[in-house]
Structure formats: structure tokens, C-alpha cells
Amino acid sequence: MSPWWIRIPVVFFIIFVLMEYFIDSGEKPAFLEYPITQFFLLLVLLILIAIELILKSIENVLFQTLSEDAKKRYVEARSQTWEWAWGKRMYRKLLGSKPVEKEGEIILDHNYDGIKELDNELPPWWVYLFYATIIFGVVYLARFHVFGDYDQDLEYEREVAAAQAAIEEYKKTAKDLVDVNTVQLLTDASDIDAGKAIYEVNCVVCHMADGGGGIGPNLTDQHWILGGGIKNVFNTISEGGRAGKGMVAWKQTLKPAEMAQVSSYLLTFQGTTAANPKAPEGDIWIDPDAPPVEESPADPEGMPEQQIDTAAVVSN
Ligand code: HEC
Secondary structure: OOOHHHHHHHHHHHHHHHHHHHOOOOOOOHHHHOOHHHHHHHHHHHHHHHHHHHHHHHHHHHHHOOOHHHHHHHHHHHHOOHHHHHHHHHHHHHHOOOOHHHHHHHEEEEEEOOEEEEOOOOOHHHHHHHHHHHHHHHHHHHHHHHOOOOOHHHHHHHHHHHHHHHHHHHHHHOHHHOOOOOOOOOOOHHHHHHHHHHHHHHOHHHHOOOOOOOOOOOOOOOEEOOOOHHHHHHHHHHHOOOOOOOOOOHHHOOOHHHHHHHHHHHHOOOOOOOOOOOOOOOEEOOOOOOOOOOOOOOOHHHOOOOOOOHHHHHHO
């Protein structure tokens, strides 16, 4: 009934859907989860093609056994099967042109050096497309200019917000992407707890549980040998301290996300008092990115004194 190029894909698709339905492969589709099913599908495809070829050759053999007369009738009947008839009818309808035999009805009566003009109707495909643009235009006008649905600014903002959310979402799953340039102070309790656990396993021997210091320097004061703030601390932990001091580079042992967590955790020591603090080492570190400290408001006493109008005094 239907042509082969519809039959094969449809049957193949049905088998594919049935296969996906019956094979339990969790989140992933079965043909990705179990590569063997790809061979199965290939086999199905080959069998479908083979069936088509066999049917075709049987038809051919039968055709050869027909008488000349019957052959003619057969070919005629074939060419009228719906697949072609439908396609041709549709094509002619959309084009809307008159068949050549009927051109006489629409020929215009002017004639330029033998060139004549036909007064054809506009082709329906074009006309319908044109109507569609009018409907689109009316809906568009009403929606955006009469009822004032979103404008381009709002659309832009929405897209940016959506992209931002997607980035946040991505960052959550890809915490290990941080490096010394992108690391930021983490404040989530889960990150701080994770940092604490890492600190207790790796760092306590030299820095003490409360950060008071031992072999390593005091981490509770504002003095830093290698610089304070999340970026410097992250860098120190990642690359290690000065050679021979005992602070190794932890990037071999800890993942970037873990270094960010432990950095954030040890910065919570800032301003606390350790039980047995080591004397400060290094310089007081001032965050260059911190917002500038507001200067105290100008002293009213410091206002310039009102000038005495000496000229007026003299003239008196
Ligand atoms: C073997 C002892 C030892 C261990 C373990 C150790 N550190 Fe250190 N740490 C030191 C020493 C010593 C220094 C000083 C380095 C220098 O002077 O260059 C230091 C310096 C630091 C500094 C810089 C302090 C400053 O004043 O600039 C930070 C931050 C730090 N360590 C964090 C950690 C973290 C986090 C861990 C655990 C992952 C850790 N350390 C493990 C010995 C250690």
C-alpha cells in the first residue's frame, strides 16, 4: 500500500520504541547503555531491507510471466497508486498554474515582439504564506504593542538571569574548577564542615586544632608570612610555603575544591583567640580589594573660620 521509504522507517521505528520500552536501562536509552542492541537494530534494518528486496524481485518475476496486455495494464495501475497521484495532485494544487492546454484562457492580448503574457493566479503556496504573515503580524502587534508583553530589555534580562542560574548550577557540580584566580571564600556550612574535616586530618599536627600554631605559624592573627585573604591562602596551601620550612604543596593530595574548603575554614580562625597562640609572624595583611574605610566625618571645628571683612572695617 505505502512506498518502501515509508514502510522501512516506520517499522524500524516501531521496533526501536518497543525495544526501548522492554529493556530496562535506567536513565540512559538502552541503545547507549547496551551497545549490543545497536547490532540488533542494524540486523533489524538489514532484514527489513532484505524483505523489501525479496518482495520486489518476486513482483518482478511475476511481472515477467504476464502477457503483454496484462503488463501494460499493470504498469498503468502502478503509476496511479496513491503515493504518486497524491504527490502530484498536491504539487499542482500548491502551484496553482493552468495546464499548458488551457493557457489560451488566460493569455493577455498584448504582444511585444512575439512575447506574450499569461494572467496566472498567484500560486496558492505563496498566497497562504502571505496570509500567515498577516495573521502573525496582527498577533504580534496585539501582543507586544497593545498589551505590552515583554520587550527586548526584559527578554535580555531574563535570558541573562537564566544563564546565570545555569552557571551557578554548573558550578555546584564542578567545584573542582576553582583555581587561585577564581577561588572565593566559601560560607556554606557544608563547605566549612568539609574544610574542618580536611584540616583536622592534615593540618592539625603543625597548626593546632584552633589554629594557634606549632611548627607552622599562628593562623588566628592578622599577620601573614605569605599573605592573607582567600587567594593567598589558597595559593599557599596549593603551592606550599617557602622552601625548607615544612609546609608542603598540598595540590598533590587535595583536590582544588578541598583546598578551597580548607582555606575557607582556616580563615574562620581570624579574630579568635587560640589556647596557646604562637607569636605573630610576617606582616599585617590588608585586603587590597576591601571597600575603602570611610574617613571620619569632617570635624565641624575644622571648618574654615569666617573671614572678617577687613575692607569694610577700614572704610568705616
Ligand atoms: C609539617 C607541618 C605542616 C603541616 C602538616 C601543614 N603546615 Fe601549613 N605551614 C607550615 C609551616 C612551617 C608554614 C610556614 C611556611 C613559611 O614560612 O613559608 C606554614 C604555613 C601555612 C600557611 C601560611 C601562613 C602565613 O602566615 O602565611 C597556611 C595558610 C597554611 N600553612 C595552611 C596549612 C593547611 C591548610 C594545612 C593542611 C592542609 C597545613 N598548612 C599543613 C607547616 C605545616
